[in-house]
Amino acid sequence: xxxxxxxxxxxxxxxxxxxxxxxxxxxxxxxxxxxxxxxxxxxxxxxxxxxxxxxxxxxxxxxxxxxxxxxxxxxxxxxxxxxxxxxxxxxxxxxxxxxxxxxxxxxxxxxxxxxxxxxxxxxxxxxxxxxxxxxxxxxxxxxxxxxxxxxxxxxxxxxxxxxxxxxxxxxxxxxxxxxxxxxxxxxxxxxxxxxxxxxxxxxxxxxxxxxxxxxxxxxxxxxxxxxxxxxxxxxxxxxxxxxxxxxxxxxxxxxxxxxxxxxxxxxxxxxxxxxxxxxxxxxxxxxxxxxxxxxxxxxxxxxxxxxxxxxxxxxxxxxxxxxxxxxxxxxxxxxxxxxxxxxxxxxxxxxxxxxxxxxxxxxxxxxxxxxxxxxxxxxxxxxxxxxxxxxxxxxxxxxxxxxxxxxxxxxxxxxxxxxxxxxxxxxxxxxxxxxxxxxxxxxxxxx
Amino acid sequence: xxxxxxxxxxxxxxxxxxxxxxxxxxxxxxxxxxxxxxxxxxxxxxxxxxxxxxxxxxxxxxxxxxxxxxxxxxxxxxxxxxxxxxxxxxxxxxxxxxxxxxxxxxxxxxxxxxxxxxxxxxxxxxxxxxxxxxxxxxxxxxxxxxxxxxxxxxxxxxxxxxxxxxxxxxxxxxxxxxxxxxxxxxxxxxxxxxxxxxxxxxxxxxxxxxxxxxxxxxxxxxxxxxxxxxxxxxxxxxxxxxxxxxxxxxxxxxxxxxxxxxxxxxxxxxxxxxxxxxxxxxxxxxxxxxxxxxxxxxxxxxxxxxxxxxxxxxxx
Numbered sequence: 001x002x003x004x005x006x007x008x009x010x011x012x013x014x015x016x017x018x019x020x021x022x023x024x025x026x027x028x029x030x031x032x033x034x035x036x037x038x039x040x041x042x043x044x045x046x047x048x049x050x051x052x053x054x055x056x057x058x059x060x061x062x063x064x065x066x067x068x069x070x071x072x073x074x075x076x077x078x079x080x081x082x083x084x085x086x087x088x089x090x091x092x093x094x095x096x097x098x099x100x101x102x103x104x105x106x107x108x109x110x111x112x113x114x115x116x117x118x119x120x121x122x123x124x125x126x127x128x129x130x131x132x133x134x135x136x137x138x139x140x141x142x143x144x145x146x147x148x149x150x151x152x153x154x155x156x157x158x159x160x161x162x163x164x165x166x167x168x169x170x171x172x173x174x175x176x177x178x179x180x181x182x183x184x185x186x187x188x189x190x191x192x193x194x195x196x197x198x199x200x201x202x203x204x205x206x207x208x209x210x211x212x213x214x215x216x217x218x219x220x221x222x223x224x225x226x227x228x229x230x231x232x233x234x235x236x237x238x239x240x241x242x243x244x245x246x247x248x249x250x251x252x253x254x255x256x257x258x259x260x261x262x263x264x265x266x267x268x269x270x271x272x273x274x275x276x277x278x279x280x281x282x283x284x285x286x287x288x289x290x291x292x293x294x295x296x297x298x299x300x301x302x303x304x305x306x307x308x309x310x311x312x313x314x315x316x317x318x319x320x321x322x323x324x325x326x327x328x329x330x331x332x333x334x335x336x337x338x339x340x341x342x343x344x345x346x347x348x349x350x351x352x353x354x355x356x357x358x359x360x361x362x363x364x365x366x367x368x369x370x371x372x373x374x375x376x377x378x379x380x381x382x383x384x385x386x387x388x389x390x391x392x393x394x395x396x397x398x399x400x401x402x403x404x405x406x407x408x409x410x411x412x413x414x415x416x417x418x419x420x421x422x423x424x425x426x427x428x429x430x431x432x433x434x435x436x437x438x439x440x441x442x443x444x445x446x447x
Numbered sequence: 448x449x450x451x452x453x454x455x456x457x458x459x460x461x462x463x464x465x466x467x468x469x470x471x472x473x474x475x476x477x478x479x480x481x482x483x484x485x486x487x488x489x490x491x492x493x494x495x496x497x498x499x500x501x502x503x504x505x506x507x508x509x510x511x512x513x514x515x516x517x518x519x520x521x522x523x524x525x526x527x528x529x530x531x532x533x534x535x536x537x538x539x540x541x542x543x544x545x546x547x548x549x550x551x552x553x554x555x556x557x558x559x560x561x562x563x564x565x566x567x568x569x570x571x572x573x574x575x576x577x578x579x580x581x582x583x584x585x586x587x588x589x590x591x592x593x594x595x596x597x598x599x600x601x602x603x604x605x606x607x608x609x610x611x612x613x614x615x616x617x618x619x620x621x622x623x624x625x626x627x628x629x630x631x632x633x634x635x636x637x638x639x640x641x642x643x644x645x646x647x648x649x650x651x652x653x654x655x656x657x658x659x660x661x662x663x664x665x666x667x668x669x670x671x672x673x674x675x676x677x678x679x680x681x682x683x684x685x686x687x688x689x690x691x692x693x694x695x696x697x698x699x700x701x702x703x704x705x706x707x708x709x710x711x712x713x714x715x716x717x718x719x720x721x722x723x724x725x726x727x728x729x730x731x732x733x734x735x736x737x738x739x740x741x742x743x744x745x746x747x748x749x750x751x752x753x754x755x756x757x758x759x760x761x762x763x
Contacts, residue, residue, distance in 0.1 A: 089580025090564075090587055092656070329568070342565045342580055365568050395572075425570035432575050 002207055002235040005248040008382035009237045010415045012169050012336065014208050018295045018302035019172045023180055025306045026319065028103050032075045032310030033085050034060060035095040038349040039142040041067030048096060052079045057106035057286050060096050063131070069144045069350075070134035074288040074308040077101040088313070088332045088341040095347070098310070110283040115183050117224075119191050119281060126195040126281055133280030134287050134350075138272030139163060139174075139241065140333055142351040145273055149195050151262060157196045158265035161250055162189055162203040162274055164212065165234065165241035168334025171354040173291040174271040176304045178205070178212040181275055186216075186225045188278035193226065196267055201229040202250050203271075206236045238336060239413035243268045245382050257409050272353075287350055292316060296357030298324035307348050313355055314344045328360030336414045369422040377416035377426055383409045387416035391426040394433030402437045410434055484538065485509050491533050492523060497601045499524040499624025512538060519543040524638075525602075525622040547641045548623035550605065550616050554590040554635050555651040555667040555712065557611035561586055577632035585664030588654040590614070590635055596627035618645055640695045645717040648693060648700055650675075652712045655688040662710070669712040675704035 037043030044061030054060060054073040061071030077100040084092035105111060121129070131146035151157055162185075166174040178185060189201050205213050216231045232250050239245055244255045246268055253264040261268055269277070272291065279285040288309060295302040300321020307316060313332070317323055331338040332346075334354055340363075377387040383406075390407050393399075407430065416426040489509035496504040500523050502511060512518055518540050523530050527547055535542035561584045567576055573595040581587035592612040597605050604620035605627055607613070614627075618641070628636045635653050650669055654661045658670030671689030683697035684704060691713070693704070705713045 086581070090585070091581045092587065339579065340568070342583075363568075425575075428570035428572070428575045432572070432578060435578060 002233055003249050004235040004237050005240060005245040005382065007384050008380050008415060009239065010380050010418050012238055012418065014236070015169045016172050016208065017297070018293050018304055019175055021303045023176050023291055023304045023306050026311065026316065028075055028100055028308055029311040029315060030100055032098045032100060032308060033095050033347040034071060034074060034098065034310040035085070035087065035093050035347060035349055036061045036071055037093055038071065038351060039069040039136040039144055041065065041144060043094060044068060044071045046082050046096060048079050050079055050081055054079060054098060055104050055106045056288055057109045067144055067147055069136050070132060072134055072286040072288055073098060074310050075100045076104040086343050086346065088339065088343055088346040090342045109285045115187065116282040117187055119194060121281065123195045123197060126191060129281050130277055133285070135273060135276045135280050136350050137270055138276060138290060138350060139270035140337065140351050140353050145269070145277065148267060151196065155262045156265060157198050157262065157267050158200065159251065160189065160193050160196055160198050160201040161246060161266055161268045162201065162271060163241055163246055163268055164203050164205040164271045165246060167206060167238045167241040168336055170295050170356050171293045171334045173293045173304055173353055175209050175212055177271055177275050177291060179215055182216055182219055184278045185271060185275050186219060186229065187282065188274035189229055190226050191277055191281050192269060192274060193228065199228045203229070203231045204234050204246050204250050205231060206234050206240060208236045239382055239411065239415065242382065242411050242413060257406055290350060290352070292348060292352055293354035294320045295354065296324070298326065298359060299357050309349060310347045312345045312347055316355055317344065317357065324357060326359050327357050328363035329358045331356040331358065336418065337412065366423040368424055371422055371424060374421060376419045376421065380415040380419040382413060382415060383411060385410060387426045387430060390433055391424065391429040394429040394436070399433060399436040399440060402433045403440065407434050407437045482513050484513050487537060488512050488534055491537060492530060493525045495525050495601055497525060497624040497626060499622065499626065524548065524624050548638045549618050549621050549641045550623060550627055551637050551639045551649055552590070552614050552616060552635055553637055553649065553651055553653050554613060556584065556586055556589040556665045557613055560667045561589065561665040574632045586654055586661070586668060588633060589665065591633065595630045596636060599626040599630040601626065642700065646700055647717065648698055648702055648705060648713065648715045650691045650693055650712055651714045653690065655690050657689055667711050670710055672709060674707045674709065675713060678703045678707045
């Protein structure tokens with residue numbers, strides 16, 4: 001019996017139509033717009049000014065505070081401005097725009113493909129290198145990686161878990177990385193294990209990716225890598241890629257309400273992040289590009305592209321066969337957790353795992369009907385919450401009751417809205433309630 | 448048979464008497480003294496329990512009015528000056544006079560003034576939409592049009608106009624309780640002084656983008672040109688973050704700013720029509736019969752209104 005998590009979950013069709021498309025290196029854009037806030041936490045402080053010349057990999061934004069990350073230039077050229085630029089949701093956020101001239105890299109970066117296995121750095125040095133390279137969780141949550149690796153005193157890590165689940169339908173960026181850069185990935189695992197001082201590492205992969213499981217097992221079978229690393233095939237189920245769900249699936253331990261994975265002795269890193277860690281530590285290469293899945297049932301050429309950060313998303317769509325006539329929504333991310341974009345000229349950021357083009361018919365929400373109290377959402381919730389209740393309370397503005405309902409535990413996976421037979425916008429209101437609850441909690445803490 | 452009846456009645460009467468005696472003493476022992484003036488004061492309040500005063504309902508306000516010696520900071524926006532006067536008279540306390548206020552929706556981005564660039568497909572709630580993205584138009588500051596303000600109004604004083612897609616305030620019914628001000632996630636609604644005969648001049652926009660960006664998104668947005676600031680003889684207008692604001696305390700309703708505003712972002716309401724001698728900058732608006740109740744006068748369908756769908760329709 002394959003492992004999976006215990007509570008809730010749904011089974012959307014996986015639609016991995018771009019899974020056989022090898023990662024293609026995408027052209028360097030003519031101008032790059034690099035937002036300063038590409039991660040959770042405080043946006044970086046701008047370190048360049050208009051007219052400055054930058055090389056690929058130069059720092060253009062420095063981390064502000066503990067939960068923040070460095071931002072590097074993804075292109076070489078001249079800084080043309082530091083302004084508020086509309087993001088995918090049309091909201092203006094500070095960003096550095098660079099007019100591209102050639103493609104010159106910072107000489108400190110090793111751009112060769114040779115695999116460097118040896119790593120003799122101390123854990124502290126590894127973490128410092130990761131922080132300097134601006135590595136964040138590339139699965140989409142963009143949480144700064146060095147913060148996750150800095151284990152608070154009194155806590156002990158027993159296991160490193162690598163997230164190769166990619167449970168979001170359509171997305172195949174992590175899958176392609178596992179197939180094409182497996183060796184680098186495993187070196188990345190070893191580096192992370194060294195940084196955390198653990199002997200156990202599990203790579204969780206869902207059983208809809210048998211080639212990836214086989215490929216990694218073959219390499220591990222040769223004995224070249226740490227004996228503590230193993231692949232755990234998992235039963236396909238959404239949202240298995242959620243940190244807490246993945247820990248439950250692999251270790252059987254439940255992260256307590258309001259707790260962190262470290263409370264049950266686990267640290268979870270995404271496949272893409274692990275690859276970026278390898279690049280940062282062994283090759284001095286900061287995050288200047290990432291793999292983005294551009295897909296959709298009607299798209300001419302569903303692809304996995306290695307794109308420089310700051311490339312406009314519209315350029316990716318153009319390169320994959322152009323926008324199909326009947327496109328209802330363009331989603332930044334996957335269909336379950338991604339956000340529909342109002343501005344497709346928004347740049348690719350560290351968190352852009354995919355761009356999905358959906359037909360109008362399949363993308364639009366169906367008419368809302370009254371709740372029939374079927375409790376399907378309760379069954380589907382992987383966090384054991386009561387989505388109908390939280391949603392209703394939030395809709396009525398009874399925010400003071402939401403904390404008791406553990407609203408802040410919601411991981412916004414969307415299983416409740418997906419499963420609702422009355423097409424209620426449950427998650428919309430839960431998200432609102434979650435924000436209001438956070439406000440109440442912060443106000444109380446400030447007192 | 449008879450005995451059963453008699454016993455039953457006797458026992459019940461006995462129980463009742465015992466309970467009455469116990470309850471009497473308990474009531475004496477745990478008696479809570481409540482100032483009778485609180486009830487009296489509450490009776491003088493409107494009883495809308497809207498929370499506009501900042502207290503949970505009229506009872507809370509009544510308690511505060513009785514307890515505090517200085518009640519000049521307390522104000523019932525619903526009852527207004529007459530209510531406060533009556534309360535002050537009853538309690539023998541001094542009350543500060545406040546001018547009547549009214550809720551003002553500061554957005555002129557009607558369906559024809561502000562082209563839609565995408566369609567919002569989520570829950571019809573402004574709070575939800577505002578948390579997700581910038582909105583259906585190029586203007587990320589303006590009204591989202593889902594009517595959160597209309598749902599919180601206890602006085603049936605604010606309604607969505609389906610033709611403009613904007614809320615309209617019924618001045619007769621609006622009590623300036625501020626519920627809509629709090630409900631609007633974009634902070635568009637403001638309580639402004641009602642003005643003599645309901646006459647007001649205000650900037651009908653809250654867009655803080657640079658002029659070029661604003662202009663592209665909406666034909667009646669404030670572009671922050673500062674002409675009104677220079678024109679105002681009373682220094683009532685300030686310009687901050689590319690947005691003009693007219694201080695209602697300083698404004699003398701001369702309407703010079705309305706005439707110079709190049710986009711028509713400054714509006715006047717409840718004024719009689721202007722004499723037609725001078726060629727008015729916005730002839731359509733001046734000629735428009737002034738609605739008695741609408742706080743948001745529909746801006747003239749400006750000449751440069753762009754109806755072109757730039758970039759095509761996208762559903763967000």
